[in-house]
Amino acid sequence: MITFTEENYLKNLLLLSMEHEGVSVLMLSKKLGIKMPTVTSMMKKFAVKGFVNFSPYKQITLTASGKSEALLVLRKHRLTETFLTRVMGIGWEEVHSIAEQIEHIQSPLFFGKMDEMLHYPETDPHGEPIPTKEGVLIQQPKMRLSACRVGETVRLTGVNDSSKEFLTFLNSKGLKPGVRGKIEHVEPYDSSLTIICGDRKEVLSKTIADKVLVELM
Amino acid sequence: MITFTEENYLKNLLLLSMEHEGVSVLMLSKKLGIKMPTVTSMMKKFAVKGFVNFSPYKQITLTASGKSEALLVLRKHRLTETFLTRVMGIGWEEVHSIAEQIEHIQSPLFFGKMDEMLHYPETDPHGEPIPTKEGVLIQQPKMRLSACRVGETVRLTGVNDSSKEFLTFLNSKGLKPGVRGKIEHVEPYDSSLTIICGDRKEVLSKTIADKVLVELM
DNA sequence: TTAATTTGTTAGTCTAATCTAACTTTATTA
DNA sequence: TAATAAAGTTAGATTAGACTAACAAATTAA
Numbered sequence: 001m002i003t004f005t006e007e008n009y010l011k012n013l014l015l016l017s018m019e020h021e022g023v024s025v026l027m028l029s030k031k032l033g034i035k036m037p038t039v040t041s042m043m044k045k046f047a048v049k050g051f052v053n054f055s056p057y058k059q060i061t062l063t064a065s066g067k068s069e070a071l072l073v074l075r076k077h078r079l080t081e082t083f084l085t086r087v088m089g090i091g092w093e094e095v096h097s098i099a100e101q102i103e104h105i106q107s108p109l110f111f112g113k114m115d116e117m118l119h120y121p122e123t124d125p126h127g128e129p130i131p132t133k134e135g136v137l138i139q140q141p142k143m144r145l146s147a148c149r150v151g152e153t154v155r156l157t158g159v160n161d162s163s164k165e166f167l168t169f170l171n172s173k174g175l176k177p178g179v180r181g182k183i184e185h186v187e188p189y190d191s192s193l194t195i196i197c198g199d200r201k202e203v204l205s206k207t208i209a210d211k212v213l214v215e216l217m
Numbered sequence: 218m219i220t221f222t223e224e225n226y227l228k229n230l231l232l233l234s235m236e237h238e239g240v241s242v243l244m245l246s247k248k249l250g251i252k253m254p255t256v257t258s259m260m261k262k263f264a265v266k267g268f269v270n271f272s273p274y275k276q277i278t279l280t281a282s283g284k285s286e287a288l289l290v291l292r293k294h295r296l297t298e299t300f301l302t303r304v305m306g307i308g309w310e311e312v313h314s315i316a317e318q319i320e321h322i323q324s325p326l327f328f329g330k331m332d333e334m335l336h337y338p339e340t341d342p343h344g345e346p347i348p349t350k351e352g353v354l355i356q357q358p359k360m361r362l363s364a365c366r367v368g369e370t371v372r373l374t375g376v377n378d379s380s381k382e383f384l385t386f387l388n389s390k391g392l393k394p395g396v397r398g399k400i401e402h403v404e405p406y407d408s409s410l411t412i413i414c415g416d417r418k419e420v421l422s423k424t425i426a427d428k429v430l431v432e433l434m
Numbered sequence: 435t436t437a438a439t440t441t442g443t444t445a446g447t448c449t450a451a452t453c454t455a456a457c458t459t460t461a462t463t464a
Numbered sequence: 465t466a467a468t469a470a471a472g473t474t475a476g477a478t479t480a481g482a483c484t485a486a487c488a489a490a491t492t493a494a
Contacts, residue, residue, distance in 0.1 A: 003450080003451095005450080005451065024471075024472090025471075025472060025473090026470085026471060026472080034451090034452075034453095035452080035453065035454085036471075036472065036473085037452090037453075037454085037472085037473070037474080037475095038451070038452055038453075039472095040472065040473060040474090041451085041452095041473095041474095042451080045450095056459090056472075056473070057458095057459060057460070057471085057472060057473085084327070087304075088327075088330045088331075088334065089330065090326065090327070090330060094326060097324070098322065098324045098326070098327050101322045101323065101324070102319070102322060105315065105318045105319060106318065107314070107315045107318070109307065109311060109315070110301070110305075110307070110315050113305045113306065113307060114305075117305065220480080220481095222480080222481065222482095241441075241442090242441075242442060242443090243440085243441060243442080251481090251482075251483095252482075252483065252484085253441080253442065253443085254442085254443070254444080254445095254482090254483075254484085255481070255482055255483070256442095257442065257443060257444090258443095258481085258482095259481080262480095273442075273443070273489090274441085274442060274443085274488095274489060274490070435494100436493100436494085437492100437493085437494075438491100438492080438493075438494085439490100439491080439492070439493085440489100440490080440491070440492085441488100441489080441490070441491085442487105442488080442489070442490090443486100443487080443488070443489090444485100444486085444487075444488090445484105445485090445486085445487095446483100446484090446485090446486105447482105447483075447484080447485105448481100448482080448483070448484105449480100449481090449482085449483100450479100450480090450481095450482105451478100451479090451480095452477100452478080452479080452480105453476100453477075453478070453479100454475105454476090454477080454478100455474105455475090455476090455477105456473100456474085456475085456476105457472100457473080457474075457475095458471100458472080458473070458474090459470100459471080459472070459473085460469100460470080460471070460472085461468100461469080461470070461471085462467100462468080462469070462470085463466100463467085463468075463469090464465100464466090464467080464468090
């Protein structure tokens with residue numbers, strides 16, 4: 001049996017390896033908020049269990065088995081976020097921390113029912129794709145808002161930071177997954193960016209624009 | 218912060234103390250499936266935390282603080298069972314084991330939404346009362362089916378055993394919370410009992426009738 | 435009331451998951 | 465390339481929650 005803690009390591013390992021080719025102990029340590037020696041020893045354990053390829057001072061990569069376990073956790077997480085938002089009417093800035101807990105429930109029946117009630121959704125309320133029951137994840141190409149140019153029209157599809165604080169901030173600017181916007185201006189001096197969404201015009205700092213992910217339209 | 222494990226001890230302590238005045242280490246040990254020395258040491262810890270009154274070789278009783286924590290866990294459990302049955306359409310024999318996990322989620326918002334969606338239910342699908350947010354539990358008087366006499370009409374309100382096996386067995390006999398029945402016969406030889414529910418007539422052994430709780434009508 | 439049984443406790447061990455301190459390897463930079 | 469900084473590991477400690485073995489108290493029965 002796979003523990004709560006192990007599921008957490010696996011999920012975060014997967015998330016990191018989707019953004020970077022090869023994950024370091026430091027990166028995982030920061031992401032989990034767990035000190036490096038602890039991560040090192042967990043990775044040794046994972047190597048024995050066959051979840052990762054790992055040798056000292058080298059990068060960590062998920063094996064097929066580790067990836068498939070991780071995808072299941074990610075599926076449970078994203079399915080839960082979708083359920084909390086669409087069925088229970090909980091704000092998208094609140095669902096993340098609840099889903100972090102529910103994702104560790106062991107009950108295929110429970111998650112099967114969720115899936116059914118949601119009519120087998122393909123993306124979660126943050127715009128992220130939900131892995132299938134078979135562990136297939138269709139990753140649509142996405143870019144940082146900060147990498148967009150003046151005149152481009154984009155759709156907000158995700159974020160790099162799921163903290164409640166950040167999501168609440170985005171909400172206050174009218175920015176949620178699915179929202180479309182046009183880049184009106186990029187200030188060369190500080191790379192801050194002006195975007196028009198519907199009837200709102202918002203100025204976002206580079207720090208913010210780095211954390212907002214979009215699809216070009 | 219109260220842990221997953223502690224919540225489990227508290228909830229089961231409450232359940233036992235609702236049936237018996239004063240709970241023994243052995244009883245709690247059996248209920249939790251945890252060996253007696255482990256229970257003893259947890260009770261020492263609980264005494265320090267102020268959750269129980271406990272001195273060696275004496276019965277365990279919950280303090281006001283322990284009881285109120287326990288009632289909150291019980292509330293989460295029963296609210297969840299109701300939600301799983303009524304909103305998600307999961308069979309009442311399946312919900313128990315899922316609720317055992319969800320009851321440990323820390324999110325007033327999540328359980329508040331559940332409560333709202335269910336229109337503030339007073340009983341769970343097993344017929345058990347749900348403690349209020351304020352920690353008040355209205356216990357209706359109930360008796361074992363095995364203690365009923367011929368000719369009495371009863372309503373099934375609960376069970377003594379929430380295992381899936383037992384609940385599935387009851388289901389197969391058409392026995393669910395809310396179902397009414399009339400005692401047709403009690404066999405003196407083995408105390409087995411014949412009950413008429415709607416158009417069905419079922420013979421239940423003493424072992425079964427002991428685990429079925431009813432209200433007289 | 436003594437013996438046997440049941441219940442409960444003590445003492446010590448184990449595992450999972452965390453930590454800090456100290457050291458080593460790898461990468462960066464002067 | 466040698467010094468410094470960053471990243472990673474080793475070793476050892478800690479805590480929570482579980483266990484077994486052995487002993488002690490309380491209860492029950494002979």
